[in-house]
Amino acid sequence: MxxxxxxxxxxxxxxxxxxxxxxxxxxxxxxxxxxxxxxxxxxxxxxxxxxxxxxxxxxxxxxxxxxxxxxxxxxxxxxxxxxxxxxxxxxxxxxxxxxxxxxxxxxxxxxxxxxxxxxxxxxxxxxxxxxxxxxxxxxxxxxxxxxxxxxxxxxxxxxxxxxxxxxxxxxxxxxxxxxxxxxxxxxxxxxxxxxxxxxxxxxxxxxxxxxxxxxxxxxxxxxxxxxxxxxxxxEGDLINVTARRAGIFYRLVGASATVEEGQALAKILDPYDASILDTVKAPVSGTVFFAHNKPLVLEHAMIYRIQEN
Missing domain, CATH: 3.40.630.10 (Zn peptidases)
Structure with missing residues (x-):
């Protein structure tokens, strides 16, 4: 060397x-x-x-x-x-x-x-x-x-x-x-x-x-x-999932996971009372290619990318 x-x-x-x-x-x-x-x-x-x-x-x-x-x-x-x-x-x-x-x-x-x-x-x-x-x-x-x-x-x-x-x-x-x-x-x-x-x-x-x-x-x-x-x-064939609300990102599913259409992927919580603002669900069945991993998320931010089966 x-x-x-x-x-x-x-x-x-x-x-x-x-x-x-x-x-x-x-x-x-x-x-x-x-x-x-x-x-x-x-x-x-x-x-x-x-x-x-x-x-x-x-x-x-x-x-x-x-x-x-x-x-x-x-x-x-x-x-x-x-x-x-x-x-x-x-x-x-x-x-x-x-x-x-x-x-x-x-x-x-x-x-x-x-x-x-x-x-x-x-x-x-x-x-x-x-x-x-x-x-x-x-x-x-x-x-x-x-x-x-x-x-x-x-x-x-x-x-x-x-x-x-x-x-x-x-x-x-x-x-x-x-x-x-x-x-x-x-x-x-x-x-x-x-x-x-x-x-x-x-x-x-x-x-x-x-x-x-x-x-x-x-x-x-x-x-x-x-x-x-x-x-x-x-990459254009990946299915993008974006946040519909801003708040605390409580992730239920990470990268590499196999998911079914309609399965809960994450919850977005109100930062003041922890109420559920939105439940993020898989739009298709497939493999999670990308998953957001920060504790906060902004509205319209990409939080998941899924490779459809």
Missing amino acids: REEILFEMKSPYRDSFKIKGFWFGEGEKTVAIVGAMRGDEIQQQYICARLVESLKDIERRGLLADDVSVLIIPSCNPFSMNVSHRFWAMDNTDINRMFPGYDKGETTQRIAAAIFEVLKNFKFGMQLASFYMPGDFVPHIRMLQTGFEDVEDAKLFGLPYVTTRKPLPFDTTLLNYNWQIWETKAFSIYAGQTNYVENATSAQTIDAILRFLQKVGVTSFKFRNAGYESIILD
Whole structure:
């Protein structure tokens, strides 16, 4: 393993801002794995840290292929994580909306440019991503339909779902989109949560990435868990459930649950007397793909997404 400072920026108030990368192998640029891009993506950084630990052991045991190199970047935004702020703390901009970056632009544009200069030309790219709304997911691979997406390779992770969607204009500044435009096979991995670390979805995601590395020949590590036969779906086919009232969100059903049409999913309570303002019911039978996980909910906010049977 080789540790490298990929980008450094001096700070007048505290230690320098540094983005660290961990290299494994000495061959061509094969796989890049990027963790926390935002300050609340703790699970994403944790998963990358565990992968660094695993690949150190794999490399030490001589199970890494001779002609490959793997780069892991656990965090691209340690400043924001230090102050518990999701976006760049100084101006609230999102690094993951700045790609491919501009090395003479604003701070987050410069950070994105430095990161992307390193990440270009890898054969495979993985980003441990988070959703813009708080909630729990069924772990899955998400792909933008740019013409360069490879659904068959996405199935090699063995996660329950692979989702695709057409990119919107503002998606053109995402790392995933730009990776694909530069002809890297890019996968956004949604591990289930954001602010948690040691749980079943973290372990499932780590297993999925190691399984993928074995199946594409990066490692000869014997991984006997075959995972799932991934279901391919377009995100537009998911059934959205929105809140009809605002209040305290009392969840009855979480992500991955199988539900029947008309089943109670949650209750929305009055914050002053705990009376039931609304009972949220499943509009269809299927699997809960996404579930809101914060204690409060606003009217018209999305609280569930269901994959219909």
